[in-house]
Amino acid sequence: MSATVSPLAPSAFPVMPTLAGIRLATHECAIRYKGRTDLLLVEMDAGTKVAGVYTRSLTCSAPVDWCREASAKGSARLLIVNSGNANAFTGAAGVASVERTVEAAAKEFGCKKSEVFVASTGTIGVVLPDERITENLPAARAKLTEAYWHEAAKAIMTTDTFAKGATRTATIDGQVVTINGIAKGAGMIAPDMATMLSFIFTDANLPHDVLQDLLKKGADRSFNAITVDSDTSTSDTLLLFATGKAGHDSVKDASDKRLKDFKAKLFDLLLDLSHQVVKDGEGATKFVEVTVTGAAGNRAAKTIALSIANSPLVKTAIAGEDANWGRVVMAVGKSGEKADRDKLSIAIGGVQVAKDGQVVPGYDEAPVTAHMKGQNIVIETDVGIGKGRATVWTCDLTHAYIDINGSYRT
Amino acid sequence: MSATVSPLAPSAFPVMPTLAGIRLATHECAIRYKGRTDLLLVEMDAGTKVAGVYTRSLTCSAPVDWCREASAKGSARLLIVNSGNANAFTGAAGVASVERTVEAAAKEFGCKKSEVFVASTGTIGVVLPDERITENLPAARAKLTEAYWHEAAKAIMTTDTFAKGATRTATIDGQVVTINGIAKGAGMIAPDMATMLSFIFTDANLPHDVLQDLLKKGADRSFNAITVDSDTSTSDTLLLFATGKAGHDSVKDASDKRLKDFKAKLFDLLLDLSHQVVKDGEGATKFVEVTVTGAAGNRAAKTIALSIANSPLVKTAIAGEDANWGRVVMAVGKSGEKADRDKLSIAIGGVQVAKDGQVVPGYDEAPVTAHMKGQNIVIETDVGIGKGRATVWTCDLTHAYIDINGSYRT
Structure with missing residues (x-):
């Protein structure tokens, strides 16, 4: 937790309703941090279903391996998250x-091992002193309570500058359901490396397969469409738990019309949380939306958009409030995806800057420069090839990023 | 040209011999810069053969398109390079x-159009005032001389902090031949975007096909194995010209044993020039060699090595003199190439840091920390899968990079 809160942080943590069948507790286990909570324990009623989306890293952590296997089985009763130690690259230990x-x-809780989900975030390569967690489980258990979302979000923070939460209500078959989510991020954070973790809870009554389908689709356009520094954590974990307490009939098909509202609200919540992660990107002073249209396909559009969003030259130009569209052209060109140099169009802040492969006639930089001085930057690129489109989000690259990531681990 | 020379710059520009059949001139055309030369003109005798390797950018500049087509025809008489304007993203104009x-x-010179090679470097998206070049051709022509290599290297600089040159001698069939090369870089440089340009000249007697084969292979392990910030210029151009004046018989096959020494010296010169480009990377204070072994193949090894070399987290850690091997693990994992987390080994400065997927027993950070304080950083990673290997070179990511690239174009 940093002393300086990101300038892009929301004004306050949202008021989150309680969720029947979900109880939370936090505890100080002194795994690495002193004088703050570093353990989150969530107990869920029997019958809770789960789905998971994980890092694509091929050197992922032991907790990720565990959760990937357990979530495929579909049932959950416990979530245990520690901060301060990522338990990554720790081999057999x-x-x-x-x-x-x-x-x-x-x-301790009388459930199956496959119903226990674990996530760790913090230093990499240091063996996790797991006894500090297990010894403290009874004490944490004694504190379990329903209204504890803000504290839960705080316990999983590492170098985050603000706690991240979001809540939505939706209706399924006429029944109101609630979705609560918390997250921590962003990117790969000092002192060593950290993790994007997000945990979503709902009282909707949905089977594992439906949850998995919705979570995968929602992640593709939220958590898998954000980038801080192009670096992929070994521990990224996104879990969705559904207690089924809302009382509506179970819906067995993700494409069932009755899930339309739930799906929209879930996606919106995932987007909200993923944007909060970007807004807490190391050193971020600008929130950047990059939309690519006219690509050969949606996948090509996303590759191009990420090429723009990950370009250090684009990101430093944004930090310098410089409407340097030439760097956007460069990033399109290096993406490896099909583009036509002489059909390329670029708009910044809604103002057309380049068209048909060259600067627009009589280009007036003043409104674009004014846009660059704001906190929310919008870059739109049409590559003039097809109908593919994608939007991704990132932040600028500033001196503070170097300060945070270039300082020695102490 | 910057007031502050890179701390990694060589002590002096090399003494470069003249090359029979090659005459050079520079001129002040005021294309963008005032009070300095911004035009390089090279005239080559009839019979000069040429080969080219270019940017893979799909939004490459008009000069690149021209040279790609002309070099395939194989003959050259003139090279015209301007600095200050990249003539990129300028459409039909x-x-x-x-x-x-x-x-x-x-x-002016009485040669074929396909024998004229052009390269431009500097601002993107601004129409090149080509009349400033063409008007000045006769004046530049009047100055053509053989001993002008340092001035040639200076005329093509943009924000380079030092002029880049290298020379080698080799023997072909008992005959001594000379290779001279100049380059400019590095990466995508402010004020807008710049370019990696390199021009190699030799008096060897070799046909286009042999030159092309050697240049391609040499570039793969030099100019295509360096990275400053992962950003690809729209204008990268590497040309090799051979006058054939050395007097040996033409060698028609690139794998001919008589070319063994020439090939070694050419590759060494390309490596030297490419390293100079990295050493002039924006804000560079450390020169970094990344070697990956044990990959599924050589291509996989290069992908992993570039993933490490391009990682902002690895590069900021190096800037901070932090032996943060966890970030190397992360970069291996995100590369998308096959790796075995539990077989991964990492050495920094020749000291084993991690083995079999975890930190080595009794790891002593002191010698590694001492290595990190030096100017030349060596990172070796064995991914434990196969026999593929590759080496790439990069520099660290510092505050000066942000300063240079985040400042407004003025």
Whole structure:
């Protein structure tokens, strides 16, 4: 937790309603941090279903391996998250840590091991002192309560400058359901490396397959469409838990019309949380939306959009409030996706800057420069090839990023 | 040209011998810069052969399009390079600029248009005032001379902090041949975007096909194995000219044993020039060599090595003199190439840091920290899968990079 809050932070943590069947607790285990909570425990009623989306890293952490396997089984009763130690690149010791934690938790709460989900965030390459978690499970258990969302979001922070939460209500078959989510981020954070973690909870009554389908689709256009520095954590974990307490009939098909509103609200919540992660990007002073249209396909559009959003030259230009559209052209060109140099159009802040491969006649930079001075930057590029489109979000690259990531681990 | 020379710059520009059949001139055309030369003219004797390797950008500049087509024809008489304007993303106007320049030069010198090579570097998106080049061709022509390599290297600089040159001698069939090269870089430089340009000249007697084969192979392990900020210029151009004046018999096959020494010296010169480009990377204070072994193949090894070399987190850690091997693990994992987390080994400065997926027992950080304080950083990673290997070079990511690239174009 940083002393200086990101200038892009929301004004306050949202008021989050309680969710029947979900109880939360936080605890100080002194895993690495002193004088703050570093453990989140969530107990869920029997019957809770789960879905997960994980980092694509091929050197992912032991907790990710565990959750990937457990979430495929579909049922959940416990979530245990620690901050301060990522239990990543810890070899056989890391796997054993997860095993011991899960076993102790399953015994303490009387559930199956496959119903216990673990996530760790913080320093990489240091063996997790899992006994600090397991020893404290009874004490944390004694504190479980329903109205504790803000504290839950705080316990999982590492170098985050603000706690991240969001809530939505939706109706399924005439029944009101609630979705609560918390997240931590952003990017790969000092002192070593951190993690994007997000946990979503709902009282909707939906089976694993439907949850998995919705979460995957929602992540593709939210958590998988954000980038701070193009670096992929070994631990990124997004879990969706559904208690089924809302009382409506279970809906067995993700494309069922009765899920239309739920799906929209879930996607909106995922987008909100993922944007909060970007807004807490290391050193971020601008929130940047990059939309690509006219690409060969949606996948090509996303590749081009990420090429723009990840370009250090584009990001430093934004930090310098410079409407340097030439760098956008460069990023399109290096993406490897099909583009036609002489059909390329670029708009910044809604103002057409380049068209048909060259600067627009009589280009007036003044309104674009004014836009660049704001906190929310919008870059639109049409590559003139087809109908593919995608939007991604990022932040600028500033001196503070260098300060945060270039300082020695202490 | 910057007031502050990179701390990684060589102590002096090398003494470069003259090359029979090659005459150079520079001129002040005031294309964008005032009070400095911004035009390089090179005249080559009839019979000169040429090969080219270009940017992979799909939004490449009009001069690149021109050279790609002309170098395939194999003969060269003139090279015309301007600094200050990249003639990139200038649409039909850019193509017409190249046409007019080539036509005027071919007429002035009495050669074919396809024997005229043009390269432009500097601001993007601004129409090139080609009349400033063509008007000055006769004046530049009057100054052509053989001993002018340092001035040639200076005329093509943009925000480079030092002129880049290298020379080698080799023997072909018992005959001594000379190779001279100049370059400018690095990366995509402020004020807008710049370019990696490099021009190599030799008196060897080699046909186009052999030159092309050697240049392609040499570029793969030099100019195509360096990265400053992962951003690809729209204008990168590497040309190799051979006058054939050395007097040995023409060698028709690139794999001919008689070319062994020439090939080694050419590759060494390309490596030297490409390293100079990295050492002039914006804000660079450390020169970084990244070697990956044990990958599924050489291509996979290069992808992993570039993933490490391009990672902002790895580069900021190096700037901060932090032996943060966890970020190397992360970069391996995000590369998308096959790796085995539990077989991964990492050495920094020759000291084993991690082995079999975890930190080495009794890891002593002191010698590694001492290495990180030096100017030359060596990172070796074995991914434990196969026999693929690759080495790439980069620099660190510092505050000066943000200063240079985040400042407004003025």
